[in-house]
Amino acid sequence: MERFVIFLSVIRDFEAYPDGIEFRSCSNCRRTMQSLTLTQYPTPISPPRLNLYPLRQIAVSLLSTPTAGINRRDMAASGRESASFKSLAVGRTITGGDGDGYCTLIDFAGANVGDDDLVVLLYHLQHACKRIASLVASPFNSSLGKLSVKSSSSGSDRDAPKPLDIVSNDIVLSSLRNSGKVAVMASEEDDSPTWIKDDGPYVVVVDPLDGSRNIDASIPTGTIFGVYNRLLELDHLPVEEKAELNSLQRGNRLVASGYVLYSSATIFCVTLGSGTHAFTLDHSTGEFVLTHQNIKIPTRGQIYSVNDARYFDWPEGLRKYIDTVRQGKGQNPKKYSARYICSLVADLHRTLLYGGVAMNPRDHLRLVYEGNPLAYLVEQAGGKSSDGKRGILSIQPVKLHQRLPLFLGSVEDVAELESFGDVQQTVNPGYEV
Structure with a gap:
């Protein structure tokens, strides 16, 4: 016997306008409308278990863009249960304190x-x-x-x-x-x-x-x-x-x-x-x-992330550090591996989970909206931040787009790197970024 299963296709995106919400038709492949689709399977299957709690929660929040002045009461009334935010989240952890294992960011x-x-x-x-x-x-x-x-x-x-x-x-x-x-x-x-x-x-x-x-x-x-x-x-x-x-x-x-x-x-x-x-x-x-939940960066890793094609532009201290750790002659006897994506968020995310150090030794990354936010995040995870000489969070910015070298990662790895002294690259290799 053929069975029919209903799936809910949620909206992937929408745009807000003064007069309300405009949905772009999926006919031009730019937006997906919310729709109920009947899917017919050729062989008998059991319908999947639908988790009604998350569907209740997003029913309205996905159908309406946030508006000015919205507060907790508005959000709760427009898609969440009438209970307070704290009562919604109490006991709802990754292990499922209330049985559904579902804890959202909010x-x-x-x-x-x-x-x-x-x-x-x-x-x-x-x-x-x-x-x-x-x-x-x-x-x-x-x-x-x-x-x-x-x-x-x-x-x-x-x-x-x-x-x-x-x-x-x-x-x-x-x-x-x-x-x-x-x-x-x-x-x-x-x-x-x-x-x-x-x-x-x-x-x-x-x-x-x-x-x-x-x-x-x-x-x-x-x-x-x-x-x-x-x-x-x-x-x-x-x-x-x-x-x-x-x-x-x-x-x-x-x-x-x-x-x-x-x-x-x-x-x-x-x-x-x-x-x-x-x-x-x-x-x-x-x-x-x-x-x-509660990420803790390992106190020491086995990975360094840097563009080492610029090895010959580096100061002596940084070259010695990289040579030392990749040969397994540093404080950690294991040989380090290089992993470099050239995407700051991606390189840091891996470092946060596996340990090691992600770095850009040039005066390239911005203190205000890259260095400070990421340094705060890393230190809250038990890691360490540095410009090669001092902690990032103690530096007073003097202009909005101020640049600096940035070293983020495991406490012991960053401390060992700093111990080599001259690790800030001052030579501009002259290549376009």
């Missing part, structure tokens, strides 16, 4: 963050990252990663942006505006910070799409973000001045940071100030689900 934040505003901000930020994940996976947009857009200002410290970077930046900015919780956003794609809302409690620094030059080769990319409290003592200053000073806070003042990895899986890795946790996007429900 559930987790609601149970572990005492500030409702931060939960709302994360809700909108994850929404932006879902849209970017869909964008980078689209066959129609991959070619955008190859093009460059001329910078609006001469002599800028920014890398030449690409259309895909600009679109991703607009997606993040739109979501942060809609949250109503952000005063200012500082981005790699903007020459100066963008003031959003006078009474927004938070400042967000972001690299909307790190590694976009690799899109056409399907190499993993990522979004990096950091969240600070707005400095109330600056409120009397002119907008441009207070926007910049709010964005130039030291990393040790971060209240949250993380990255989103767009790869074979879309992974939202975040710290809220008490440990580092990773959530994987479940495409069947559209939710980021807790998959790596």
Whole structure:
């Protein structure tokens, strides 16, 4: 007997407009409508078990884009059960304290963050990252990663942006505006910070799409973000001045940071100030689900990640360190292996899970929206950050696009690297990045 099974095809993406939501038809291969599809199987099978809890939760949240001023009560009323966020998340861990084994990013934040505003901000930020994940996976947009857009200002410290970077930046900015919780956003794609809302409690620094030059080769990319409290003592200053000073806070003042990895899986890795946790996007429900709780980077690994084609441009100390560890003559008697993707988020994600050290010894990576957020995340996972001489989080930024060498990873590996002394590359090899 043939049986029929109903599957729910969830919306992969949608766009918000002032008059409401516009859904793009799947006939042009750009959006997938929500639909119920009857699938007929030629042989008898048992219908799969449907988990109604996640379907209840996303029923409305996927059908409506976040709007300005949304708060916890609004979110609970528009797709979640009427219970508070904390009661939803209590006992719901990766092992399934309530029997369903289902803990979303927002559930987790609601149970572990005492500030409702931060939960709302994360809700909108994850929404932006879902849209970017869909964008980078689209066959129609991959070619955008190859093009460059001329910078609006001469002599800028920014890398030449690409259309895909600009679109991703607009997606993040739109979501942060809609949250109503952000005063200012500082981005790699903007020459100066963008003031959003006078009474927004938070400042967000972001690299909307790190590694976009690799899109056409399907190499993993990522979004990096950091969240600070707005400095109330600056409120009397002119907008441009207070926007910049709010964005130039030291990393040790971060209240949250993380990255989103767009790869074979879309992974939202975040710290809220008490440990580092990773959530994987479940495409069947559209939710980021807790998959790596309380990540602890090994105190020592066996992998180093660096572009060692530039070996002869390195200072003596760095060359000696790499020669030592790959021969197994360092503090760790095992021979180290090289793993280098040339995608900062991807290289760091592997290092976070397996240990070792990920590095760029040149003055290349940006302190404000790459170095500080990732250093905070690594240290919350029990790792260590350094520019080769000092901890990243103690460095006071002096300009938005300030660059520095960056070494992130296992405590013992980074400490051993620092012990070799001269590890910062000061020679510019003259190649285009």
